[in-house]
Amino acid sequence: MRSTKxxxxxxxxxxxLCFGLAAWLDLWFQTxxxxxxxxxxxxxxxxxxSRRMFANHFFVKAxxxxxxxxxxxxxxxxxxxxxxxxAEDSGTVGGQNEGDEKGFLGKPRDWxxxxxxxxxPARHTHxxxxxxxxxxxxxxxxxxxxxxxxxxAELNPNDIRTYTVAAYWLRERMGKVAEAEQFLREGLRxxxxxxxxxxxxxxxxxxxxxxxxxxxxxxxxxxRQWQRQEAPKSDPDKFLFIQIVSHLALFExxxxxxxxxxxxxxxxxxxxxxPDAVQKFIDDILHKxxxxxxxxxxxxxxxxxxxx
Amino acid sequence: xxxxxxxxSVVIKELYRRKDFYVLYILTVxxxxxxxSVNLFHDVHIVRYLKEICLLFIWICSxxxxxxxxxxxxxxxxxxxxxxxxxxKPLSRTQLLLGKFLGCWLACGLALICFYLFxxxxxxxxxxxxxxxxxxxxxxxxxxxxxxxxxxxxxxSLVFAAPSSNATITFVLVAFILLxxxxxxxxxxxxPEPRRSILYGLYYCIPHLELxxxxxxxxxxxxxxxxxxxxxxxxxxLAYASALLIGACLVFRRKAxx
Numbered sequence: 001m002r003s004t005k006x007x008x009x010x011x012x013x014x015x016x017l018c019f020g021l022a023a024w025l026d027l028w029f030q031t032x033x034x035x036x037x038x039x040x041x042x043x044x045x046x047x048x049x050s051r052r053m054f055a056n057h058f059f060v061k062a063x064x065x066x067x068x069x070x071x072x073x074x075x076x077x078x079x080x081x082x083x084x085x086x087a088e089d090s091g092t093v094g095g096q097n098e099g100d101e102k103g104f105l106g107k108p109r110d111w112x113x114x115x116x117x118x119x120x121p122a123r124h125t126h127x128x129x130x131x132x133x134x135x136x137x138x139x140x141x142x143x144x145x146x147x148x149x150x151x152x153a154e155l156n157p158n159d160i161r162t163y164t165v166a167a168y169w170l171r172e173r174m175g176k177v178a179e180a181e182q183f184l185r186e187g188l189r190x191x192x193x194x195x196x197x198x199x200x201x202x203x204x205x206x207x208x209x210x211x212x213x214x215x216x217x218x219x220x221x222x223x224r225q226w227q228r229q230e231a232p233k234s235d236p237d238k239f240l241f242i243q244i245v246s247h248l249a250l251f252e253x254x255x256x257x258x259x260x261x262x263x264x265x266x267x268x269x270x271x272x273x274x275p276d277a278v279q280k281f282i283d284d285i286l287h288k289x290x291x292x293x294x295x296x297x298x299x300x301x302x303x304x305x306x307x308x
Numbered sequence: 309x310x311x312x313x314x315x316x317s318v319v320i321k322e323l324y325r326r327k328d329f330y331v332l333y334i335l336t337v338x339x340x341x342x343x344x345s346v347n348l349f350h351d352v353h354i355v356r357y358l359k360e361i362c363l364l365f366i367w368i369c370s371x372x373x374x375x376x377x378x379x380x381x382x383x384x385x386x387x388x389x390x391x392x393x394x395x396x397k398p399l400s401r402t403q404l405l406l407g408k409f410l411g412c413w414l415a416c417g418l419a420l421i422c423f424y425l426f427x428x429x430x431x432x433x434x435x436x437x438x439x440x441x442x443x444x445x446x447x448x449x450x451x452x453x454x455x456x457x458x459x460x461x462x463x464x465s466l467v468f469a470a471p472s473s474n475a476t477i478t479f480v481l482v483a484f485i486l487l488x489x490x491x492x493x494x495x496x497x498x499x500p501e502p503r504r505s506i507l508y509g510l511y512y513c514i515p516h517l518e519l520x521x522x523x524x525x526x527x528x529x530x531x532x533x534x535x536x537x538x539x540x541x542x543x544x545x546l547a548y549a550s551a552l553l554i555g556a557c558l559v560f561r562r563k564a565x566x
Contacts, residue, residue, distance in 0.1 A: 065356060065528075068528035068529075068530070069524035069525075069527065069528045069530075073491065075491040075494045075495065076494075109493050109494070109497070110493060110511075110512075112493075112511070112512070112516055112519075113493060115519065115537070115540065115541070115544075116490055116516065116518070116519050118533055118534070118537045119449075119519050119520070119521070119522050119525070119533065119541070120521075120522070120524050120525065121524050121525065121528060121530055131528065131529070132528050132529050132530045132531070133529065140353075143349075143351050143353065143354050144354060144355075144356040144357070146348050146349055146351065146354060147346075147348050147354060147357035148357065150348055150349070170349060174349075174351065176349055176350070176351070179349040179350060183349070
C-alpha cells in the first residue's frame with residue numbers, strides 16, 4: 001500500500017502557499033488604484049471606465065423617447081438631430097440642427113419600405129407636447145426620458161448635459177424641484193468646476209425657490225468658471241455665456257443696481273448675435289439712470305433660450 | 309389532418325414537459341420585477357423603460373423557444389430511432405413535417421400568451437389602462453413572424469448536420485434581418501452597380517421579419533395599426549412560411565433517414 005503522507009504534505013504546502021499569496025495579494029489589491037470594489041456603484045464595478053462609451057447611447061435613447069420612438073438611425077439623415085431636441089428645448093445647450101426634422105425618412109423607396117412605415121412610429125412628436133397621443137395639455141409624459149438620463153449619468157458622471165437637461169425637465173414639467181436640485185448637486189460633486197451646472201442650479205433658486213440672492217451667487221460663480229475655462233478658447237461656449245450674463249444683467253436691473261447691470265449688458269452685447277436688441281436694454285437703463293424719478297419695475301427675467 | 313394534429317399535440321406536450329419555457333419565463337419576470345423596483349426620481353408612473361425591457365426579453369425568449377424547439381424535432385426523432393416507427397404508421401413525411409411545424413407554432417403561441425399576459429399586467433400596474441387591441445395586434449404579428457422562423461429552422465434541420473449549427477445559423481440570420489433588414493435598401497442605393505442590384509435583390513428576397521416588430525408602437529402608446537395592413541403583413545409572413553415549408557417537404561422527401 002502506497003504512503004499517503006507525500007500527497008497530504010503537498011496538499012498542505014499548496015494550502016499554505018495559497019493562503020500566503022492571498023494575504024499578500026489582498027494588501028496589494030486594497031491599495032491598487034484600479035480596485036473597483038470600493039465603489040458602491042454596480043455599473044462601475046462591472047464595467048470600469050468602459051461604461052463611459054455607452055453613456056452617449058443612452059442619452060440619445062432618451063431623445064428617442066422624447067420623440068416617442070420616431071428617431072433617425074445611423075442609416076438616415078441626422079442633420080436635424082445633431083443636437084438632441086430634449087436638450088435644445090431645455091435651453092441648456094445651443095442647437096446645431098439643420099434640415100427637416102419631420103421628413104428624415106424621405107419618400108418610400110419601394111413597397112416594402114412603404115408597408116414597413118405602418119409598423120413603427122412615423123410622425124414627429126415631442127413628449128412635452130403630448131407625444132403620440134397629441135394631448136397638448138399632458139406634458140408630464142416627459143418623465144419617460146428620465147430612466148435613460150439617470151443611466152447615462154451613472155455611466156458617465158462627467159457628461160454635464162445629462163444633469164442640466166434632466167434637471168430642467170424635472171422641475172419644469174414634472175414639478176420635482178427637490179429632485180432636480182439633488183440631481184444637479186450630484187452632478188456638481190462629480191464636476192465641481194462646471195459652469196453649466198452652476199448656472200442651472202441658479203435657475204432652480206431663481207425660478208423655483210425664489211431665492212434670488214443665492215441664484216445671483218451661483219450665476220456669478222458660473223460666470224467666473226466660464227471666464228476661466230472658456231474665455232481662452234478660440235471657439236468658446238457663447239450660448240451659455242449669453243444665458244449667464246443676460247440673467248445676471250436683468251437680475252441687477254431688477255434690483256436697481258444699474259451700474260452692475262450695465263456692466264453685464266456690455267458683456268452680453270459683446271458676444272450676442274443680436275447686439276441691437278441688447279443696446280435697447282442698455283439705452284433703457286441709461287434713461288432710468290438719467291431720470292431723477294425712482295426706477296419703475298424692471299421687465300421680468302426672460303425665459304431661457306430667448307436672450308437676444 | 310388528424311395525423312398532423314396528433315404530431316402537433318406531441319410537440320406541444322414536449323414544450324410544457326421541458327424546463328426551457330419555465331426558466332425563460334421566470335427569468336423574464338424576475339428581471340422585470342427587479343427593474344420595476346428601481347426608484348427613479350420618486351416617480352412611480354415611469355413605465356416605458358419597463359415595457360421596453362419586458363418586450364425585449366419576450367422577443368429574445370420567444371426566438372430562443374421557437375428556434376431551439378424546431379431545430380431538435382427531426383434530428384431527435386432520428387437519434388432516438390423513433391422516426392422509423394412513426395413513418396411506418398399511416399403518416400407521410402409531409403404530414404410529419406407539417407405536424408412538427410404546427411406543434412412548434414402552437415407551442416410558441418401558448419408561450420406568447422403567457423408572456424403577453426405578464427407584460428399587460430406589468431404595464432397596467434403603472435399606466436392604469438390596458439390597450440388590449442394594441443397588445444392583441446402585437447402578439448398576433450409576433451406569432452405570425454415566428455411561423456417564418458420555425459419554418460426556416462425546420463428546413464435548416466434537414467439541411468445542416470447538427471441542431472446546434474442549425475440553431476446558431478438561424479439565430480444569426482434572424483438577428484441580421486431584425487437589425488438591418490429595414491436598411492438594406494438605403495445601403496444599396498449608395499453602392500455602384502452591380503453591387504446595388506445584388507443588395508437590392510437580397511433586400512427583396514429576405515423575409516422582412518422586422519415588419520412584425522411593433523414594440524415601439526406599444527412602448528410609446530401609438531394608436532393601433534389598421535387591420536387591413538396587419539392582414540397584408542400576415543399574408544406576407546404566411547407566404548414565406550409556406551414557401552419554406554414546401555422547400556422543407558421537398559428536401560425531407562428525398563432525404564435518406566437512416
